[in-house]
């Protein structure tokens with residue numbers, strides 16, 4: 111056996127995100143696998159009940175395979191179809207708009223608020239036209255948008271409201287948890303690998319409207335009026351089912367749901383850790399030539415899914431150089447978002463012009479999201495703090 115020559119040990123790279131998975135999640139998934147029921151079943155049903163209880167408001171919850179699927183099902187249940195328009199912010203992930211196209215409808219893309227980068231009621235009001243049927247509200251970075259204000263505008267025009275809460279578990283505004291849907295028709299969470307609560311892939315739709323819950327349940331599984339687990343449980347006529355619509359295949363398998371149930375129990379503790387890291391960043395970078403992300407009103411709960419800074423005009427480097435400088439120091443970053451109006455398909459199919467989106471245009475050139483996840487070690491936080499200071503104090 112040969113010994114390797116000694117060499118300098120450099121710190122391992124810090125990823126943009128790393129899932130916070132403990133032995134509890136691993137045990138829960140293992141038990142599900144040993145139990146022999148690996149598609150949607152009792153764990154998914156339990157996950158739905160527990161998420162509904164966590165957000166409150168007496169909502170029903172429908173577990174799905176992704177937030178994209180959940181948004182599609184929510185708009186389908188709201189009756190969105192060809193010829194309809196759905197308002198979406200340009201400051202979002204493409205999934206928010208693509209589900210509108212799945213239904214043959216047209217997204218109407220609007221600019222966002224310069225402080226929060228969320229959709230604002232006035233912008234929604236200005237975008238409402240005779241074909242407008244729904245608005246999709248995104249809670250950017252985990253900071254709850256003014257859904258009540260948007261809903262007041264929407265309801266006056268008979269427009270439905272669906273919340274894209276992919277970043278916002280747990281979060282609250284005016285004492286109401288995002289997901290409890292006091293002002294909207296439905297709320298959709300994502301459990302994608304990088305999101306605050308993860309099942310690898312997955313999502314959940316919540317609603318106070320039993321008609322939306324029922325329709326989403328039927329459409330998530332082929333338009334069948336009862337799911338496979340119900341058939342399995344029923345002693346007689348287990349083969350019997352009916353199909354009431356050409357549905358989709360959007361159900362969440364039990365091993366993922368089992369992981370999600372543990373993640374849900376840890377959701378507030380993980381948020382507390384992210385909030386503490388965000389507070390450290392804010393304090394350590396207060397003097398730097400950058401704008402910190404909006405922290406929200408003191409009584410609201412910010413999910414702190416993202417920590418997105420905006421480089422100032424007085425910063426010594428532009429955004430792309432900043433990203434490279436951090437990468438050289440072993441720190442991965444991301445850009446949230448490339449606005450929809452800058453993506454080829456949306457720009458060309460909707461004829462979007464950059465000058466219609468002055469806020470997003472300005473933000474896009476400056477934004478960088480730095481690592482913020484509950485599994486970050488103190489050492490990793492310190493390294494991110496120092497690296498950003500090193501690059502911007504230069």
Ligand SMILES: *Cc1c(COP(=O)(O)O)cnc(C)c1O
Nearest residue numbers: 176177178203205276300301302
């Ligand atoms: C991640 C994300 C989605 C899509 O979530 P999936 O679960 O991957 O489908 C939708 N909207 C926003 C704002 C997101 O960040």
